[in-house]
Amino acid sequence: MDAPRNAPLESLTEDFSSVLCVVAHPDDIEYGTAAAVAKWTAAGKTVTYFLLTRGEAGIDTMSPAEAGPAREAEERASAAVVGVTEVDFGDHKDGNVEYSLDLRRDIAREIRRRKPEFVITGDYGNRFVQGMLNQADHRAVGLACADAVADAGNRWIFPELVNxxxxxxxxxxxxxxxxxxxxxxxxxxxxxAVAVASLEEHAAYNSALPDEFPKPDQLVPMILEMGAQAAQAEGVTHAVALDVVNRR
Known part of the structure; x- marks a missing residue:
């Protein structure tokens, strides 16, 4: 007997006007989420990015001193493809991001500065979609962002931010x-197509990946097709799947 399928997903109500995406590295947003970003910016919504590192440890053939600026530039170009012009970076060290009060404070500060109605980050579980092992920086940033959303609304947790x-x-x-x-x-x-083009802007990073790793024009459609399979919605061929917490 076949295992029962998960319940269909609910279509996200898009009654927000501003979004902040908080991730650990350049290219984290481009693995699927950028497609939703492109939809929202085309609809006139304001989307901004906050990356806690510059991904300087992500290219084996480039020193961190070279890779950091290159990957920052690629992220800005990638964001522009999907209509995002405001991209900010933290100063945490790629591969060494730790869950901490400093990390929470940095994210809470950005939330208070940008004043988004909607915050998107990465899942902080040990495993993520398809059961793949989640990377350490992703786990730290996802959990810190979840807590920073609450911190941003409480003046007494980080009173120095008010100052x-x-x-x-x-x-x-x-x-x-x-x-x-x-x-x-x-x-x-x-x-x-625009989501594929956004990931393709990460040329230095993509070129250093193993030959067997899927190219952007293969990987992005595959991720979005998986989202559509999870959605189980008639007529939906490609989707971004999200675990949504409604705080309203």
Whole structure:
């Protein structure tokens, strides 16, 4: 007997006007989420990015001193493809990001500065979509972001942020990308090509990957097709699957 399928996902209600994507590395957003970003910017929503590192440890053939600036430039170019012009970086060390009060504070500061209605980060479980092992920086940033969403709305957790001029801000909705247990989907059937183009901007990083690793024009459609399979919605061929926490 076949195992029962998971329940269909709910279509994400897109009644928000501003989004902040918080991730560990350049290219984390481009593995699927960028398709939803392209849809939202095309609809006039404001989307900003905050990356905690510059991905300087991500290219074996380039020293961190070279790779960091190269990957930062690639991320900015990648963001521009999907309509994002505001991309900020933290100063945490790639591969060495630790869950800490400093990490929470940095994310809470960015939330208060950008004032998003919706925050998206990566799943912080040990495993993520398809049971693959989640990377250490991803886990630390995802968990810290979940906590920082609450921190951003409480003036007494990091009172120094108020002294810096950042008043508390309450985020309406939080979502995790790459979850093994998504709850909602975003239909991105008409944004596959632009999402592929966004990942292709990471040329230095992509060129250093093993030959057997799927190319962007293979990988992005595959990820979005998996999202559509999870969605189980009629007529949806490509989707971004998200685990959504409604804080409203």
């Amino acid at each position: 810096e001029g950042f008043e508390p801000w309450n985020v309406g909705m939080l979502a995790f990308a790459g979850s093994m247990n998504p709850t909602h989907y975003v239909d991105v059937g008409d944004k596959v």
